[in-house]
Amino acid sequence: MRFIRWFGVLSFFVYSLLANYYYLERATMLDNAFQLCEIIRNGDLAIQVNRYLAFFTQIFPFIGYKLGLELDTIARIYTLSFPIIYGLCFVLIAFVFSNKRISILFLLYHYLIVSHSFFWPQCELVQGVSWFFVYVALLEWLLVKVRFNWFTIFFGLLFLVSLVFMHPLLFFVGTFYFANQILKDVKNRKFYLIQFVALITITIVKKLFFENAYDDNFTKKLLEFISNFSQERKGIKIETIYSNFISNYIFLNLYLTIGFCYLLYIKKWWQSALMLFYSVGFLLLIYIAYEIQMDLFYAEVQYNLISLFISVVLIDYFSFQSRPTITKLFLIVLIIGFCFRVINVSRIYTKRLAYLDSIVNKYYGEKVLLKEDHYNRNILKLSWGSSFETWLLSTIRKGKSSSIIVTYQSHKYLNDLNKKNSWITEWETIDYDKLNPKYFLFKDTSCYVLK
Numbered sequence: 001m002r003f004i005r006w007f008g009v010l011s012f013f014v015y016s017l018l019a020n021y022y023y024l025e026r027a028t029m030l031d032n033a034f035q036l037c038e039i040i041r042n043g044d045l046a047i048q049v050n051r052y053l054a055f056f057t058q059i060f061p062f063i064g065y066k067l068g069l070e071l072d073t074i075a076r077i078y079t080l081s082f083p084i085i086y087g088l089c090f091v092l093i094a095f096v097f098s099n100k101r102i103s104i105l106f107l108l109y110h111y112l113i114v115s116h117s118f119f120w121p122q123c124e125l126v127q128g129v130s131w132f133f134v135y136v137a138l139l140e141w142l143l144v145k146v147r148f149n150w151f152t153i154f155f156g157l158l159f160l161v162s163l164v165f166m167h168p169l170l171f172f173v174g175t176f177y178f179a180n181q182i183l184k185d186v187k188n189r190k191f192y193l194i195q196f197v198a199l200i201t202i203t204i205v206k207k208l209f210f211e212n213a214y215d216d217n218f219t220k221k222l223l224e225f226i227s228n229f230s231q232e233r234k235g236i237k238i239e240t241i242y243s244n245f246i247s248n249y250i251f252l253n254l255y256l257t258i259g260f261c262y263l264l265y266i267k268k269w270w271q272s273a274l275m276l277f278y279s280v281g282f283l284l285l286i287y288i289a290y291e292i293q294m295d296l297f298y299a300e301v302q303y304n305l306i307s308l309f310i311s312v313v314l315i316d317y318f319s320f321q322s323r324p325t326i327t328k329l330f331l332i333v334l335i336i337g338f339c340f341r342v343i344n345v346s347r348i349y350t351k352r353l354a355y356l357d358s359i360v361n362k363y364y365g366e367k368v369l370l371k372e373d374h375y376n377r378n379i380l381k382l383s384w385g386s387s388f389e390t391w392l393l394s395t396i397r398k399g400k401s402s403s404i405i406v407t408y409q410s411h412k413y414l415n416d417l418n419k420k421n422s423w424i425t426e427w428e429t430i431d432y433d434k435l436n437p438k439y440f441l442f443k444d445t446s447c448y449v450l451k
Helices: 004-019 025-029 033-040 052-066 071-096 101-110 124-144 150-166 170-184 189-211 215-229 230-236 237-247 250-265 267-292 296-316 324-362 373-381 386-398 410-416
Strands: 367-373 403-407 421-423 429-431
Touching: 004 025, 004 071, 004 101, 004 324, 025 033, 025 071, 025 324, 025 386, 033 071, 052 071, 052 124, 052 150, 071 101, 071 124, 071 250, 071 386, 101 124, 101 296, 101 324, 101 403, 124 150, 124 170, 124 296, 150 170, 150 189, 170 189, 170 267, 170 296, 237 267, 237 296, 250 267, 250 296, 267 296, 324 373, 324 386, 324 403, 367 410, 386 403, 386 421, 403 410, 403 421, 410 421
Parallel strands: 367 403
Antiparallel strands: 421 429
16 A cells, blocks of 8 residues: 555656646647636636536636735646646545555556547546545545544535536446445445445436536437437437547547456356446447547546446456565556657647747737638647636737737627727627736737738
8 A cells, every 4th residue: 555655646747747747738729828817817716507516626726826826836836736636636545544445446447548638638527536535535534434424424425416517427426436346345235335325316306406508418419319319310320420430539449348358257247237337338428429529638538437347346356565576567557658649639729829829929919710620620629718728828928918819700709899998808808907907918909900
């Protein structure tokens, strides 16, 4: 356990070094730039759709803003906040709750297949899964210590509620984990059954009374698929799944195959069925919701849950406890592989950053509405964040903020093109006098130009 503890701490130190080196690639990536803008613009946390656990990462740039730090420093702090928080979660699991099994699972989740998603750090699903591991480590610690009282029950319930609100896909993580524990831990089966039922109940209550348009989108697509099954099922083609999932994640598919066969070999029939049901079923749900037309940075976050389903079961039955040498070697290879993959795919996101630099340089001193085409759509991944990304990058690089937005819906901004003292973003047009002049250095008072 000592090796796992200190190796885990070292791994998140390495993670932080990579995050610091690629901080602009990460900071200018869609949600990161948008949420950083919102924190600075409003002087408050940018908690969206009740995802309150994002507090722990957003508090870093918020404090930086309150201290009046430079924008470059705040952006760097924000990108570093994620590995810092994940490292603190690991410390709680490994050092405070002393849970070897969850410690290994935590490292597997963060390093086994992660590469593209490293450059999209803000994702609440990753944050939510990290806190879920803390939650179950706390539960298992309490089971051993027998320290249940009204306070711990209330705290645990509050924690579970916050996880349900953090991201809708955490429902699958939680139900899978507790279902596996019900099968494995006969002694505490009733306790995990209560957790399983509580998770489902809270999810239903959230769905009925606290649903939002963003989280509801998945449900709508699923219901549309079911209601039009005879037509929709024709769209599920093996060649599409192969080209978008299997060919891009060969290791993950191999991992699933080996794990399934190993469980059959040791005659864990229910566990193998549970793992296969969740892995394949979840893949089909992703296909239904997104038609697998996702860029890899986004898709990888979803597919990483499949690696989690496999890991949870394999960790329980591969007997890592009695194989310390194999465990050490495995973890070392795990981190080396993570570093190699991140560095290998970094060229894609460095190229993206270079493109943002190029349009900032090209249209310096102008206010531009840039039409989205195949090239910039491909390199930007999603263009909705372009106004926030170019604001952040231009302010850091040049000490002056650029008003550039890449969009395929230029018609919806036609009424705002002649507003000389305003900044057009995807969501709204903002007057300069409503922006903090220390961080929003807009000097251009001309009209927007269509390019």
